[in-house]
Amino acid sequence: MRIVRILTGTLLLLGLAVSPAVADSSPSASSSPEADGPTEAGTSFRTAAEVDQGTKATAQGSTGDYMYWSFPAEAGQRPTARAVVTLPKETASASTWQLDVYDGLRRRQACQYGAQTRTAATGAATVDLSCTLRTVRAWSEPWANDPLPGTYYIRLTATNLATGDRGLAFGAETEVESKDIGGPAAVDGSLAEPLVPGIAVTSAQSQDSDDSTDTAKLFSLEPDGGWGSGWWSDRWVWTGIGGLLAALAGVGGYALTRGSGRPAQVPPGH
Template identity: 75%
Template sequence: MRIARVLSAALLTLGLAVSPAVADSTPSASPSDGGDAPTEAGTSFRTATEFEQGQTATASASTGDYLYWSFPADAGQRPTVRASVKLPEGAESSSTWQIDVYDGLRRRQACQYGAQTRTAAAGAGSVELSCTLRTVRAWSEEWADDPLPGTYYLRLTTTRLATADLGLPVGTEVEVDSKDIGGSAAVDGSLAQPLVPGIAVASRQEDDEDSSAEAVLSSLEPDDGWASGWWSDRWVWTALGAALAALAGIGGYTLTRGSGRPRHVPPPGA
């Protein structure tokens, strides 16, 4: 009974310790104030319009334009990008639309799943696109193209369009949300700096105590700052496993060592 009580108390204590980590690994949405969402889009990587995860960015454009937005994504997140295009009423033929996502090094990132490219029939009112990226890693090999923490770029355009429909007005909406994957995606390492354009220039200027001409091209970051890369709930689960193994060893030893009293040996000839 004493062993059972010890095990129960240990499990309860460790369960309370693990609860916050488990809660962090579930999807959570905390949209920012919709009034701060941008209402325009950039036309290149350098002029990409910034918006935060949870916001819905809108823009009015013309068919044939290249539209660019940027957003921050941190280690352990699995971002999903969604785009909606309100098509012009006077379109005479079908059109194909596509969203592409690039990281801070402008490497195109593959979609795990989602309708990244869709064709809208003539007369269709709108088209919906989506792209779920791979989980952002805190660190990766130089030769790999894994998603890394930093700024991500979203490009929306039409890849096939009749000449007669070129230049017609369209309305666009884009949004990004992420699922927190947690310790299952943790790696042993982290970047010195997130892949934010211009951050190296700003860091050198801070070292020189000259902050009057910072050249950071992207100013947004996650609400709680960039992850350090070393902590994840994997450490909690590792500690839990080690504690359970130790308790199992103690319990097994206690059950198998006997009562500790010497056994009665009958006298010779009995």
């Protein structure tokens, strides 16, 4: 019974000590988006407007044009990109809108779920689009198309427009939020550099020159804490708990099975 009480007390102490760490790494939506993001969108990957996660971006454009935004995503995050398109009142027919997400290598990423493409009926005021990516991995095989840490691009456009509806003014509002998946998404490996356009060139130039003004990246935003901040996860916590419980189980089993430690009494005459 003493061993049982010791094990019970140890488990309670572990639960109290680990609960804050588990709460921090559990999936949770980021803070509500702010309204101080960029008010213009880019027209290509190179001119994409930079927007941080949790910040709203707005833009005005003409139907038929492409709009581009870029944002950073770190390992362990599951980003969700959303867009609200305010349709022109002069629209004479239905229109189809699409939201695509590309990674730093400009590979189109599949949406795990969400309404990536929607058709707005004639007279509709707005259309809502969303795309939730797969969890960003810290490392992947070169041939795989897994999401990796680095820059991501949002592209918004109308894929089906009547000829008379082209060139009409419309408004767009985008935002990106992420959930921290934590230990279930952890892998044993990491990239040497995040997939940020120009970062490899910048690193090489920094080694050859002491003047930082000679270097430039095509994307300047970073996750909170910088790149590589997602190395910690609750996987470390549960691994430690498992090792400690195994040790306690070994000690308890030994204490229960070792006996009294006295040599067996041999009856007289034997």
